[in-house]
Amino acid sequence: MAVVADALPFAFAFPPAHTAVMMIDMQRDFLEPGGFGETLGNDVGLLRSALPGARRLLDLAHAQGMTVIHTRECHRPDLSDCPPAKRERGEPRLRIGDAGPMGRVLIAGEPGVEIVAELPILPGDIVIDKPGKGAFYATTLGDILQERGITHLLFGGVTTEVCVQTTMREANDRGFQCLVVEDATESYFPAFKEATLDMMRAQGAIVGWTATSAQIEEAFRA
Numbered sequence: 452m453a454v455v456a457d458a459l460p461f462a463f464a465f466p467p468a469h470t471a472v473m474m475i476d477m478q479r480d481f482l483e484p485g486g487f488g489e490t491l492g493n494d495v496g497l498l499r500s501a502l503p504g505a506r507r508l509l510d511l512a513h514a515q516g517m518t519v520i521h522t523r524e525c526h527r528p529d530l531s532d533c534p535p536a537k538r539e540r541g542e543p544r545l546r547i548g549d550a551g552p553m554g555r556v557l558i559a560g561e562p563g564v565e566i567v568a569e570l571p572i573l574p575g576d577i578v579i580d581k582p583g584k585g586a587f588y589a590t591t592l593g594d595i596l597q598e599r600g601i602t603h604l605l606f607g608g609v610t611t612e613v614c615v616q617t618t619m620r621e622a623n624d625r626g627f628q629c630l631v632v633e634d635a636t637e638s639y640f641p642a643f644k645e646a647t648l649d650m651m652r653a654q655g656a657i658v659g660w661t662a663t664s665a666q667i668e669e670a671f672r673a
């Protein structure tokens with residue numbers, strides 16, 4: 452067992468062989484100009500501060516031989532898995548499926564859907580394309596975790612209060628012990644990130660724990 456002694460709200464113990472890193476939606480469409488995040492009016496540069504922590508978390512997981520799962524929010528080219536309510540909401544400059552500088556926005560196979568170059572996908576990593584905010588909805592994630600005997604999840608990715616939080620809540624309801632790595636996740640809204648971390652660990656870790664990537668590293672060293 453590895454133990455993150457200083458995790459909040461109290462120590463988090465996890466068995467590395469039964470723990471997966473869930474790196475949520477670190478894709479160009481959210482982190483780079485011209486993608487989905489920017490079309491919604493966000494300053495996408497804000498998300499880049501999560502890259503060093505996310506890389507550290509992935510490097511630790513790879514060094515330990517842990518299961519690593521990258522997710523990508525995207526839709527089929529014919530948009531058959533994109534509810535009109537999602538596509539038509541708001542006044543974005545480009546809607547899901549429209550042609551943009553990184554290809555069609557949030558469409559599987561387009562350049563914008565790729566994971567950013569700073570977080571290379573290694574052989575053996577699993578990549579899950581998901582049409583929803585939560586990674587369990589309409590994917591095989593649950594089956595994959597069960598087949599691998601995964602009981603604990605370490606989360607990074609973007610954005611903290613949307614796809615990371617939704618997936619962590621889905622996982623918590625399915626009985627997984629979840630921790631979100633504070634410096635491996637980011638939001639376009641700094642206050643939303645802090646509020647999300649607070650609400651996850653409140654009430655005795657009602658959704659799960661939080662810790663830094665340095666604290667995870669320390670747990671492996673100890």
Ligand code: C5J
Nearest residue numbers: 476524609610613614
């Ligand atoms: C959003 C996500 N924010 N990956 N998606 O729409 O958090």
